[in-house]
Amino acid sequence: MPETTALPRPPFDPEFVPFLTGMDERGRFHLTTAMLPQMRQLDMTEAQLDEGLRARGLERRSITVPGHLGDPIALAVVQRIGRTGPAACAYAIHGGGMVFGHHLGNLDSYDEWLLVHDVVLVSPDYRLAPEHPDPYPVEDCYAGLVWTAEHADDLGIDAERIVLVGQSAGAGLAAGTAILARDRQGPGVIGQVLVSPMLDDRDATVSARQFDGVGVADREMTGFGWDAYLGDRRGGDDVSVSAAPGRATDLAGLPPAYVDCGSAEVFRDETVAYASALWAAGVPAELHVWPGAFHGSTSMVPEAVLSQRSVRALREWTGRLLGTTA
Secondary structure: OOOOOOOOOOOOOHHHHHHHHHHHHOOOOOOOHHHHHHHOOOOOOHHHHHHHHHHOOEEEEEEEEEOHHHOEEEEEEEEEOOOOOOEEEEEEEOOOOOOOOOOOOOHHHOOOOOHHHOOEEEEEOOOOOOOOOOOHHHHHHHHHHHHHHHOHHHHOEEEEEEEEEEEOHHHHHHHHHHHHHHHOOOOOOOEEEEEOOOOOOOOOOHHHHHOOOOOOOOHHHHHHHHHHHHHHHOOOOOOOOOOOHHHOOOOOOOOOEEEEEEOOOOOHHHHHHHHHHHHHOOOOEEEEEEOOOOOOHHHHOOOOHHHHHHHHHHHHHHHHHHOOOO
């Protein structure tokens, strides 16, 4: 991988600086394999999660379905209590660099821009690297999508209105799942929401070098994830476009996309390049680069004006796609 070179970088939005300063004062975070078991834990009990969902008028159930090679994985299904009739489905894939995170851990982050559209949210518990490297995570996500579409009636889902949703590594997996669905003539997907997507294992962008040891998700952390996911193949010629969608040279036929990142984050340049590649292939895409935003800033500093603007843009785009009004 390229050597790190000190580069000037765009500043963080002033509202984010106190949060980032507090992180810096605690010392730079270095992700290790020993940390992964703890980072894969839900930060509450499932009973507490369900209580919080019910307080917001939502209910959850879990279903075991076949994943990659037929091995079982779980799907969490969240919907409004008492809803009837087929609804659009948001197939939402959690982040965590392909190595940590929990499929129930981000269910409370969708209220303001996704669940307001009365969708059925499906979250797959895909298996994580390094224990389950490529292709397990993306193939688990795809297998769960296929099962969801095939059982749409049982789930109260309109199989013609499925949207792929992800943030960070989850967005990279969502993009990879969309490519698999296209190439295998799998379930129809009407849109993809890619928030700060982790797309390219080659680690060659200016933004990757600018945000090395700075911010939340930096070059060191993302490199850890790619190494765990791809091993010795990382950066070489033997990497599929479903594993690293930023390598794709033909994005024709993919569904419309909402593509979003911050100007002050490690994934900025690969996100912008992916939006450009979608446009080049004739795919509708709406790109937002939020000035001064860092990776994950919307969820970590939700009260900031920039975070609220980001959520509003997501809500409006999703509403237009689904033909609903929040």
